[in-house]
Amino acid sequence: MSTTEREWSVARGARALLDAESSATARGSIEAEWDGLDLGTAYAIQDEVLQRRVQRGEVLTGVKLGLTSRAKQRQMGVDAPSVAWLTDAMVLPAGDPVPRSRLIHPRAEPEIAFVMRDRLAGPGVTATSAMAAVDRVHAGVEIIDSRYSGFKFTLADAVADNNSSGVYVTGSVGLRPEDLDLALEACLLEVDGQVVSSATGAAVQGHPAEALAFAANTLAERDAAIEAGWIVLTGGMTDAVPVAPGARVAAHFTHLGSISLSGG
């Protein structure tokens, strides 16, 4: 007899993750129950979750990268980032508090965000050609959330769970990429007014354009491209910090302005 009541499938995995999200209830690792869950299947679950979002009216608006720092890659035992989807429902309007009631255990991380002017399709995209397709660079803060208890997951779990997507905010300042040295564009992350960490764009895969190129090239393997007008969240610059009730989180960038959030 199987230890699970039903066999796991892509559809069941997608449903389980969407149920956990809509009820804001954490669940255990899927891979722990699904022996042999591989990365290809994990991406199929991620795509199935996206399809279900689109079916209920959400609009695909971009991609986000995860595991873009060497430290996080080492922690997960991988040597490349992973790519997941963004929809319009994940946008947190500027000034709104973090919707803690519909998130499980939100954490904030500052990011460099790109708004695309041109379609970017791999393979063969380089950091330089990727930057040429960018329209504007914005500051971003991503509120990540995981459908897994205690943020405990395997790589396949995280990929299936859309790289722990939650909601995100982008700053109002949009600059042309050629006007910025993104490797040295810095961010100070503050919680309740005190600096808790700092980093520069170089912490993201060496340069955020490298992350963008990686996303375009890896999406080509999934028969997808980065479309004009899309937003690309290039990956956390610092470690994510928990967003406690009432917490004030602020990210101050060198040239891209500041984003302030309250923990609902």
Add this chain to the structure above:
Amino acid sequence: MDADEVTKTADRLLAAYASGSPTHPVIADHPAADLDDAYAIQQAQVEEWTRRGDVIGGHKVGLASRAIQRQMNVDQPDFGHLTRSMFKFEHEPIPASTYLQPRIEPETAFVLGKTLQGPGVTIADAVRAVEFVLPALEIVDSRISDWNISIVDTVADNASSGGVILGSRPVALADVDLRLVGCTLHRNGELVETGAGGAVLGSPLNSLVWLANTVGPHGVALEPGHVILPGSMTKATPMEPGDTVVSTTAGLGTVTAVLGAKEEQAV
């Protein structure tokens, strides 16, 4: 600790410099030692160095980020003395035997044009006193085995000072946003750390003011020409013989530290 214990502990730390072999923690012998004892031990070593002919060239502030303060279970920074012999040239290999267990940190060095003496020093006073800023790398080192240090140990050990490598292009305070300035640290060509100036006590200028107001009541002034290292913008990174470490700070440029290969010591 009585005067005799202070002298003996200072001598033990001085012997570690001389032998190149680290020693056990101060608190292993003196579990009740407090910060006043620790600064007295530091002062005894500084007096010995100046007796031998070295000259005070400035101060450093340590434990300047919340992360390191939490790690050391303290709620304030500490300070140490920089003597002229600690200043090394960029791009010139520093003999590896100079240090016991070096680590390196990127900083924004303040060079003073006016005296700053606390108490009561404000940010405005500090801005008026800074003649210019230089990019800097600080080599921190510990005379305590395996960096097994408490706050008392590091203060007694001159705030784990080692060396200072200054860049060569001065920048006026008005021309750089020291709080939001970004910095990357590469070791042997590999990116190892990134950070921003505000990681240093919210702003490196806060650190300068803290230092002036902390040493001032003891009759110590920060003097024209002195170099003040306000604290590291990133975590410290270990440095091995033969390593090249480059810090790049937006608006301030790069500074490069080279630690000589081990073989060079035999020559």
